[in-house]
Amino acid sequence: MCGIVGYAGKNPALLVLLQGLERLEYRGYDSAGVALIENGTLFIEKKVGKIRELIRSVWGKELKATVGIGHTRWATHGEVCELNAHPHTDNRGEFAVVHNGIIENYRELKEELQRLDVEYRSQTDTEAIAHLIALNYQGDLLEAVLKGIKKLKGAYAFAVISVKEPNKIVAVRYGSPLVVGIGRGENFIASDIPALLPFTRKVIPLDDGEVVDLRPDGVHIYDSEGNLLVKEAIDVPWDAISAEKGGFKHFMLKEIFEQPRTLGDTIRGYISRDYHIPFSLRDFRRVIVVACGTSYHAGLVGKYWIEKYARVPVDVVYASELRYSDAPIGEKDIIIAISQSGETADTRFSALSAKDKGATLLSIVNVIGSALDRESDYSLYTHAGPEIGVAATKTFTAQLAVLYSLAISYSEDKERLTENLLKIPGLVEEVLSIADRIREIALKYAGYKNMLYLGRHLSYPVALEGALKLKEISYIHAEGYPAGEMKHGPIALIDEKTPTFVICPKDKVYEKMLSNIEEVLARKGKVIGVGFQGDSELRELCNDLIDVPSVHEDLTPFLTSVPVQLFAYYIADYLGLDVDQPRNLAKTVTVE
């Protein structure tokens, strides 16, 4: 979950590292640091807080170093303090390491190192790596790393530099993301592609167990036994500007407003390839969707569509639950793993364990070349561009577009359904045009401590997504429920202090929803509704109504999810919270 960046080239490394770290801040932001080889010694600077604290402390230092590594931390082991911030070094100050992931056997290693008189200074698991490499060093950094990783257990990626071999970085991927960026007379490593975009779009994603020896004039990749590998670079279809705020106050707002374009790109991508996957979902007895967070909610929507059009039963399971379940899974099953990043540990490992049992693995990912993409039998891509805000928005609707396109490819009426789908980007544009009105409504509810989100059928996952958006960026407690479940417990929460957000388009469960709204009102609950334009009945019932254009009931999640995103955004912004980097969270969760 931490961000790693490294540079070996001909320019001052510090500037490249700081730029890279700023673009990786969404990965973790409790402390940051850099290590450079300056005049034959290690220069290390670390600061608690955001990258700007690090920038302030190194500003004006004229460092000439052209090789270095940087890190932005999301703490796993050890409190947030300068001592625990990366990079970590060995006792002689000759090796510096930045690391992402978890070394599960670090306690054991620490005791072993202490028996060898190593002074272990921090509370981190990372420090063990620096000492291990130093102890194994016999004149060859690559060899020392290859020997060192034999002792490590866990899922991780790390990069090391040493004064002993000042012209190179050695880095390893084992479970956490790492990509190599190829330049001219300069090369890069990073945990995520956006860090590389100002410098290069040519990347080599590393696979688990691979080790890279990176120098200004060349990149050599080895397997964990030290055998040289031949790997092709891929061209990333993103540009540096797509990972910038473009005049918006926050990435999240920019990404919400990008949805007409990202939806259009994703839908057109599927139409141009005529929904092609080289097998039919109908060849399987069951589809199992695995995902986490927002991607899981997209999967819940997809279940309704796939069951309706492909007529195959679909289970949607939290990835973290599937991995250790005893569910019978085999070759008659197809797993659809949904992940924006393609690096989420829970999603990857649960999908891979199902694949090991014989299931076919189809992934829906946004990051081409991500681990899940490469590990899958087949991948479908969301063309949403880089998503930097920690709260997923445009990738959610793009995932919906892929799932819907996939589902309707089984319909006899595919042409007409496609025509309707093509209208969605324009209709989302219309929803965005009432953003100011949504803001006005949102601000009325910014002072509440609890909220309920209710929906039925296709609107139920949208209710879950609305509640997730609100809690993760505004820290207001919010619960999403299928509206019909309310009377089985959650209704006890309703009073004048707990507003209810209802997702209520005119679909086959509309009348039922109206009854549920009445039940809330009868208990003095305030109701904010999302419904179709011109719905006077709903308007009458709701304290505040956000109306969206009316569409075929299948397509409602595309339109109703946008107001819940904006509602959460405006409350969090009004409360002065850090919308793009909410507390305790990281964009990509690469630990279990």
Ligand code: M6R
């Ligand atoms: O990269 P992924 O789609 O696998 O990420 C899954 C979740 O971690 C992610 O959706 C998370 O819940 C977001 N913060 C939601 O806004």
